[in-house]
Amino acid sequence: MDGLMTPVLELSTGRLVRNVAAVRRRIAPSVLMLAMKDDAYGHGVEWVLDALSADPALDRFGSFDVETGERVRARRPHARVFAWATSTDGEIARALDAGLELGIGDEDYLRRVLAVARDRERTAAVHLKIDTGLHRNGVRPERWPAFVAEVDGAQRAGLLRVVGLWSHLAEASDAEDDAAAGVFRHALEVLRAAGIDPADTHLTASAASWWRPELRASVCRIGAFCYGIRSADGPEIPGIGPVATLSAPVIDARADTVDVGIGALHGFPSNLVGAPVGTPAGPRAIRAIGDTRMTVDAWSGASRGDAVTIFGPGDHGEPDATALAERIDTVGEEIVTRLTPAVRRIATR
Structure with a gap:
């Protein structure tokens, strides 16, 4: 890539x-x-x-x-x-x-x-x-x-x-x-x-x-x-939202699945298979997580370069970091802090 x-x-x-x-x-x-x-x-x-x-x-x-x-x-x-x-x-x-x-x-x-x-x-x-x-x-x-x-x-x-x-x-x-x-x-x-x-x-x-x-x-x-990281098993917090949004591009699209350019070597837990991610067509499930890519369910019109949101404020149906953490019995902080320098950081307004 x-x-x-x-x-x-x-x-x-x-x-x-x-x-x-x-x-x-x-x-x-x-x-x-x-x-x-x-x-x-x-x-x-x-x-x-x-x-x-x-x-x-x-x-x-x-x-x-x-x-x-x-x-x-x-x-x-x-x-x-x-x-x-x-x-x-x-x-x-x-x-x-x-x-x-x-x-x-x-x-x-x-x-x-x-x-x-x-x-x-x-x-x-x-x-x-x-x-x-x-x-x-x-x-x-x-x-x-x-x-x-x-x-x-x-x-x-x-x-x-x-x-x-x-x-x-x-x-x-x-x-x-x-x-x-x-x-x-x-x-x-x-x-x-x-x-x-x-x-x-x-x-x-x-x-x-x-x-x-x-x-x-x-x-x-x-x-x-x-x-903007809520407690595990805790409610939404009024007036508080995620500061960080993690996304990755589609690198290969097929009829039933797409490959997304993020994997375990980027610090994304490999045991989050089954979790949802946000796509241009709404949430889709993760099918597999490898070293540098993961496979998710496809959507109509998916193509290389489309953005898939891994965690964030939920604008595209993605979970927040804590929702991912709850699936593997940890806390939202760990999902964010384990990301490696291979993940680019970009400041937005």
Whole structure:
């Protein structure tokens, strides 16, 4: 295939801007921290920041890792950027030099951050993580008082400054999320009793931030919804739509089937046989997925170069990314983020 016969991921600037505005209205007065992990959920960190450049009030970003945080910092010199992945000592040093805020969820990482801060004569700005039940990093509640005492000593020594308390929600059920919120509130009480009162508190994930206002704190750390990716098994989100639309051209047309120029080597899951795609004649089913092409049911007049939409807003009968993900028991983010560089990215209005 030549350069014009390859898959294309169209990225809508207008849709991203509208999504972010809708999320901010929904969560107000909480502040949005836009999550940028996995190259901004496969949309491209730099593209997202440029698309949102006309919004100076958006100045909080969650980068996950230090490298992504540095990319955000290059585009947003004055923004607050939170890198929550446990990092190497070299990455910690780079984060402190770049003015990134670090997430700390265990004693060993705390001590490594303190050692680097001491060596570089820096004060690390940190968000402390309590494990509220997801068990994805975080200090266990029974160890929290001793951890807070160690943090208090480090803050008094000028090695760190606690700017936040945070955690993840499992979003397994309302009852479990309520229990997590109780653990979170108690952790904050322990911090305040020690004389540490972080300005930022953030517990909720995208769906909980949207649907359960009682769980919102001063900051909402949201990624998927801003990119128009709804939760698996979740409802449509009012005012939110997919930013990314994946399409590929017909490369061979026959009487009963057509071959489309996208396959497993482009990052499209090979076990999505049977899923619908959008065509000029409406939805058609996928019959087979190979390395570089897939076969779908034909339509009258199909010809080479016709566009087939794999996922998007549904204009041609295609599913959204989450609908594809639900077929293979995963989340919509994975469908988007696994696409390889062989898929061209094109910005649209």
